[in-house]
Amino acid sequence: xxxxxxxxxxxxxxxxxxxxxxxxxxxxxxxxxxxxxxxxxxxxxxxxxxxxxxxxxxxxxxxxxxxxxxxxxxxxxxxxxxxxxxxxxxxxxxxxxxxxxxxxxxxxxxxxxxxxxxxxxxxxxxxxxxxxxxxxxxxxxxxxxxxxxxxxxxxxxxxxxxxxxxxxxxxxxxxxxxxxxxxxxxxxxxxxxxxxxxxxxxxxxxxxxxxxxxxxxxxxxxxxxxxxxxxxxxxxxxxxxxxxxxxxxxx
Amino acid sequence: xxxxxxxxxxxxxxxxxxxxxxxxxxxxxxxxxxxxxxxxxxxxxxxxxxxxxxxxxxxxxxxxxxxxxxxxxxxxxxxxxxxxxxxxxxxxxxxxxxxxxxxxxxxxxxxxxxxxxxxxxxxxxxxxxxxxxxxxxxxxxxxxxxxxxxxxxxxxxxxxxxxxxxxxxxxxxxxxxxxxxxxxxxxxxxxxxxxxxxxxxxxxxxxxxxxxxxxxxxxxxxxxxxxxxxxxxxxxxxxxxxxxx
Numbered sequence: 001x002x003x004x005x006x007x008x009x010x011x012x013x014x015x016x017x018x019x020x021x022x023x024x025x026x027x028x029x030x031x032x033x034x035x036x037x038x039x040x041x042x043x044x045x046x047x048x049x050x051x052x053x054x055x056x057x058x059x060x061x062x063x064x065x066x067x068x069x070x071x072x073x074x075x076x077x078x079x080x081x082x083x084x085x086x087x088x089x090x091x092x093x094x095x096x097x098x099x100x101x102x103x104x105x106x107x108x109x110x111x112x113x114x115x116x117x118x119x120x121x122x123x124x125x126x127x128x129x130x131x132x133x134x135x136x137x138x139x140x141x142x143x144x145x146x147x148x149x150x151x152x153x154x155x156x157x158x159x160x161x162x163x164x165x166x167x168x169x170x171x172x173x174x175x176x177x178x179x180x181x182x183x184x185x186x187x188x189x190x191x192x193x194x195x196x197x198x199x200x201x202x203x204x205x206x207x208x209x210x211x212x213x214x215x216x217x218x219x220x221x222x223x224x225x226x227x228x229x230x231x232x233x234x235x236x237x238x239x240x241x242x243x244x245x246x247x248x249x250x251x
Numbered sequence: 252x253x254x255x256x257x258x259x260x261x262x263x264x265x266x267x268x269x270x271x272x273x274x275x276x277x278x279x280x281x282x283x284x285x286x287x288x289x290x291x292x293x294x295x296x297x298x299x300x301x302x303x304x305x306x307x308x309x310x311x312x313x314x315x316x317x318x319x320x321x322x323x324x325x326x327x328x329x330x331x332x333x334x335x336x337x338x339x340x341x342x343x344x345x346x347x348x349x350x351x352x353x354x355x356x357x358x359x360x361x362x363x364x365x366x367x368x369x370x371x372x373x374x375x376x377x378x379x380x381x382x383x384x385x386x387x388x389x390x391x392x393x394x395x396x397x398x399x400x401x402x403x404x405x406x407x408x409x410x411x412x413x414x415x416x417x418x419x420x421x422x423x424x425x426x427x428x429x430x431x432x433x434x435x436x437x438x439x440x441x442x443x444x445x446x447x448x449x450x451x452x453x454x455x456x457x458x459x460x461x462x463x464x465x466x467x468x469x470x471x472x473x474x475x476x477x478x479x480x481x482x483x484x485x486x487x488x489x490x491x492x493x494x495x496x
Contacts, residue, residue, distance in 0.1 A: 150335050157306045157329035158349045158396060168348055172339040250339045250376040 037219040046223040054208075055227055062205040063231070065121075065193050069128035070185060076129070077136025078178060082170070084137065085144020101134040110196050119200040131192045136181045143177030144170075175247050183240065190228070254283035255325065255400050255432055259314035262300055274300050275312070276457035282400060285430035289443035291495060292453030298436045301458075302329070302402045305434065318399055330393040330403045334385040336377040342388050343373045349396040363391050367421055383414045387421065394425045400432040407442070419445060423470070440496050444468075444478045452492050462492045 021039050028038035037045075049055035084091040084098075110127040117123035147170060155165040171178075197206025205224055212220045262275035274297035282288055292298055303309040305316060306329050318325035328349070336345045346360050364370055367387045377385050386406060393401055403422075407415040423446065426433060437443050443450055444466060452462040464485065468477050486493050 150331070150333065151337065153303075153308050154329070154331065154335040156308050157327065157331075157402075158392075159326065160348065164348065168337060168340060172337070247339075250378065 035218055037222060041219055042222045042226060045219045046226060049220070049223055049227075055224065058203060058205050058208045058224075059227060059231070061203050062193055062197065062228075065125060065128065065197075065204065066186075066189055069125050069132065069193065070182075070189050072125070073129045073132035073136055073185060073189070074178070074182060077133050077181065078140050078174070080133075081137040081140025082144045082174070085141040085147075091141070098134055098137060101130070102138070106131045106192050106195060110192075110199055114200045121201075124196045124201055127196050128189055128192050132185055132189055135188065136185060139177050139181040139184075140174060143174045147173050172247075179240070179244060179247070186232070186235065190232070253285070253399055253432060254281060254319055256281050256315075256317045256320070257305060258316070259301070259304060259312055261314065262297065262304065262309075262312040264311075273457035275304075276459055278453070278459045279314075280451060280460060280463070282432040282434060285432055286448040287426060287433040287435065287446060288449050288451055289435045289437055289447035290451045290453060291437060291440060291443055292458060293455045293495065294438060296453055296455045296458045298453065298458075299332075299404055302404050302434065302436060305400065306402055325399040326397070327400045327402055328393045328396045328398040330389050330401070330406045332404045332406065332408060334377070334382075334389040336385060336388055336392075338376060338378050341374045341376055342369065342380075345377065345388060346392045346395050349392055360391070360395060363395060363425075364388075366424070367391055383410055383418070386410065386418060390418070390422065390425070394429055398431065400434060401426075403433065403435045405437055415442075422446070440482055441478055444481050445473050452495050461495075462489060464489075 025039050028036050046055070084094060109130050113123045113127040113130070117126065151169050151173075152165070155169045160169070193204070194206035194209065197204035198210045199206075201207055205228065209221055209224060212218075212224075256279070258279040259275050260277060261273065263271050263273045265271050278301065280288075290298055290301070300309065304312050306327050316325070336342075337348070340348065342364070343357065343360060346363075347356060350356065361370065361373060364373060367390065369384060369387055369391070372380060372384060372388075377388065380388070389406065393403070407418045410418060419442065435443070435446060447466055450462075450464040450466065451460055452464070453459070454461050466481065468481060482496070486496055
């Protein structure tokens with residue numbers, strides 16, 4: 001019974017993905033144009049790029065930038081969001097800063113970072129973090145405002161101390177908010193990392209895609225896109241989903 | 252020894268429309284020799300405020316709380332009106348978290364939980380337990396932590412009568428095995444007479460103590476009949492506090 005059930009839950013996503021690929025194949029055949037290569041052609045290019053090692057190199061660099069800026073943004077955002085959510089005065093004071101940061105276009109912060117700090121790695125990562133940070137802050141701040149005061153009083157009454165209170169009382173309550181901003185964060189950071197690479201780096205996916213654009217090599221652009229869709233799916237399945245499950249086990 | 256002197260001169264808070272409300276005014280009493288005191292008073296008289304001050308949750312008051320006449324830190328543990336267990340930690344972890352010793356204390360906790368009939372729930376999450384069981388876990392947590400005073404804020408209030416009776420018995424059992432000063436808030440006079448060494452009657456706010464009654468019935472003889480008899484004589488002899496009963 002269990003194996004049957006799990007096979008059925010696996011089936012619908014597989015079906016919908018196949019439908020997508022079939023639609024793509026049909027469109028490519030019907031339109032028969034150079035700007036929409038068929039899935040088979042893209043797969044072929046993908047394999048070639050893997051064989052030369054070029055894809056791994058650029059994908060690796062992009063993933064490295066993604067990981068550093070993701071963890072920096074999540075860590076800083078959680079700390080700042082928690083503080084703003086808990087202290088009304090700090091929140092009232094910094095609220096306008098947050099609104100400004102939230103609304104500056106990504107392109108502007110990226111270009112300013114490159115102008116102020118030069119075309120260096122630090123500037124690239126800093127630009128990505130600055131773009132993601134306000135979203136994390138806003139989400140975590142919402143969570144921090146909804147903390148259960150009864151449990152915090154309990155921690156005080158039993159003299160938990162700050163570290164224990166944070167670890168066992170506050171963070172478990174923030175967990176859904178942290179997961180939500182991790183998910184949206186991953187998606188947003190991908191997009192920004194690529195723009196940052198396009199504008200001021202000489203490696204990474206963004207740089208490569210820019211190059212292919214100039215060469216009008218649409219097949220390669222799509223092959224690279226497919227490769228990072230696979231990576232994102234992999235992260236979702238192996239890291240985010242299990243984390244979700246683990247955090248739900250007490251419910 | 253372990254004499255806790257509570258002397259609250261004034262506790263007030265300011266409402267949203269800027270009125271100052273005096274909750275407690277000149278309330279003082281002492282707790283010593285591991286006695287169990289029940290505090291009785293009308294609802295809204297600041298009983299919970301009093302416990303929060305003693306527990307150190309509320310530092311915004313004038314007055315002092317001293318242990319053996321020194322202002323040095325005393326420790327307290329608290330059993331709240333609702334169990335307030337961490338839902339994401341197991342029963343065992345919830346109790347372990349209250350102590351700082353890093354030695355393996357599982358055996359001691361298991362022993363405590365066995366006495367409360369919870370030996371099979373060691374690794375359960377609180378949400379999988381009934382309210383009565385959660386309250387027993389809170390009881391275990393309150394007793395597990397060594398403290399100079401144990402505070403209880405109507406901990407059995409929404410239990411059905413047989414479960415509440417059981418819980419009261421467990422409370423007295425645990426207290427006899429691990430004696431300490433206990434301050435128990437209730438609005439139920441029968442419950443108070445069953446549990447306490449001494450009753451403190453509190454006025455409506457700004458609250459202060461209006462009567463102290465020692466209960467001289469031996470613990471083994473606190474049957475329903477004796478409790479009722481005590482209550483009746485109290486009502487007849489003390490017309491000044493009859494409105495609080």
